[in-house]
Amino acid sequence: MSRIIPRASVDSFDGVADVIVCGFGGAGVCAALEAGDAGSSVLLFERFSAGGGSTEMSACEMYLGGSGGTSLQRDLGFEDSSENFHNYLMACLGDHADEDKVRAYVEGAAAHFDWMESQGVPYKRAYFDGRDVVALTGDSLQYTGNERVWPYTEASTPIPRGHLPADAGHDGGKVLMGVLKKNAAAHERIDIRCDARVQALIVDDAGAVCGVGVKIDNRVQYFFARQGVVLTAGGFIMNERMTRQHIAALDGFATRHGNPGDMGDGILLGVAAGGNAINMGEAFLCVAHYPPAQLTYGIFVNEQGQRFINEDSYLARMADAVLRQRNQRGFMFIDNRHFARPDYQELAEIVAVGETVEEVERDSGLPEGSLQHTVQVYNQYAAKGEDPLFHKAANWLQPFDTPPYALVDYSLPTLRPATFTLGGLDTLPTGEVLTADREIVPGLFAAGRTAAGIPRTSAGYASGMSVGDATFTGRRAGLRAAALPRRPDPS
16 A cells, blocks of 8 residues: 555544554653653554564663763762763764754753653662673663773763663663553553554645554554654664665675564655655664673784774774775784683684784784784783774783784674664654655654664664663654644544
8 A cells, every 4th residue: 555645535534543653662652651641642553462662672771861960870979961971972973963863862861761760660779880781780870882982082071871770681671661561551541552553644635644544453444643643663674675775785794683573664654754764874783892891802903904993992883893894804813811702792703823923813814914013013002001093991901912812703794793773764853754855744753763863873872872762752752742733533
């Protein structure tokens, strides 16, 4: 069926609500809760038999700060000014940043944490200071990005901003979504319909979105929205046609990471209604060279035996750097004192082992003298606690002096790293979908990965940016939709 249905062609409707939300993940449930609390009746459609989306699959750190710090940060002795938070995000995102969205997020992130706690999501007043993707200690605050990494340390003071549900480990998404889904199911103004795939938007003669066509029980049913429709159907990482079109450089080797519903439905619906899809060529990419943290003492080199990044970088920045090397190849050189197998990269294989750097260089096929020179220069400065080339933090600098030495393959075609998309509909910070001329598509909103939100590059990503952004923008879209005047019910 067509993704757009003229209002005049619908003879009767199967249901009416003030706000219709399409997708029951983190963005959708937050949109529904806020719209319902604002006094609007809500129809929440989910294509699968239960909600959760990619948020439920995640560890569910939320990347939050500003306003002097969230209550969790402040309780643990960390002060995070809005200026400091803003400077960090802008340094991370660079030319890709939507500064209006960054500013709105910075100003509202601390209150967003309070809202999550008010919903019943548990957080422990405990800080994890280690280097890990997810704190497995039960603590709720940790560093999750490049906060302590050059060049970001020149733009802002390092502050931990990863907010993780208490005692959750990698299951934080189940904890957070379990709470929010329960609250939505109990809400008197929210009607949840599962096994219901939104396939079309209903548009009136003035171009305003006023409803949806939904496939339920193998029949298309029509629902009228008095105020607005919110698209929260995830990204497009599971849509092979779209990934080949937009992220072809990754499509051949990366492992798709998301839920089966990340088919781009919301993006395609929004574009059909006149919305503009932006940032579609950007995606998160992951080279988890840690944990264990001790691997950070190693150095990364390319096919030419040369370093190309500071190795204390976050795993997405590392992946972006490897992607930019010839043939997307990167290798970790490390000595026996710190050697370990990476916890999350089972496909990382040892290329060569030797009692000398020269032996490793020869057996791995690197250009003669290249690795030897790289290690010589690195050792010279590491002995003094310096890294003038890439500015790795001094606490991770130690000369390589404990043979045997090893070279481990972290090349992208070998690792097949996880990836998900960062492109989507262009929206205002309040969620309204915009045309290519940045005019509002009346009655249409988008949030989460259906929209191009805060995180827009792998190089600038930090764990928690997606869930923080999805839940935050979902709330704002739900509130804005609920503030619109109500259309009269269809006759």
